[in-house]
Amino acid sequence: MLVRYKKNCEKIAMGLLSFMPQEKDLKKLQETIHTYENNPNWHLFLWKKGEDFVGLIGLEVSEKVCLIQHITVTPSHRGDGIGKEMVSKVKVFFPCTEIIAAESTKRFYDKCLKQQEGTDD
């Protein structure tokens, strides 16, 4: 289930964000979480499985476009379809926007699109 980030999950969110290659540095990580907490156009969601938060997707949203800035899944839950499911659930929160990927999430998002189109080999 995709749920909105809340401040009481900050440590968990930072742990998940740190799986992104560009978020390894603590200072950068703190800046990123600060942006999600304070910029009204930046939206952070966590994937809840049972009692655990095992995935994260972060979006920069404008009137027409939803840019996927971050996507991560905890290593022990990778390959179970959570990443693809988080991408597909973005539409539930932002039905009228086109979903696109930032450079940092493009490889995985392209994979999702190919699989949706049935052109993945």
Ligand SMILES: CC(C)(COP(=O)(O)OP(=O)(O)OC[C@H]1O[C@@H](n2cnc3c(N)ncnc32)[C@H](O)[C@@H]1OP(=O)(O)O)[C@@H](O)C(=O)NCCC(=O)NCCS
């Ligand atoms: C990318 C990530 C979120 C995928 O999550 P996941 O829940 O394992 O993904 P799913 O189970 O929905 O999909 C798995 C598929 O995505 C592919 N995949 C995984 N990481 C990928 C990547 N970085 N680029 C392209 N494809 C990727 C897998 O090979 C697999 O392919 P298959 O369906 O043909 O077997 C996860 O691997 C992760 O957290 N990586 C570290 C963070 C990161 O680098 N994020 C940016 C990715 S561009």
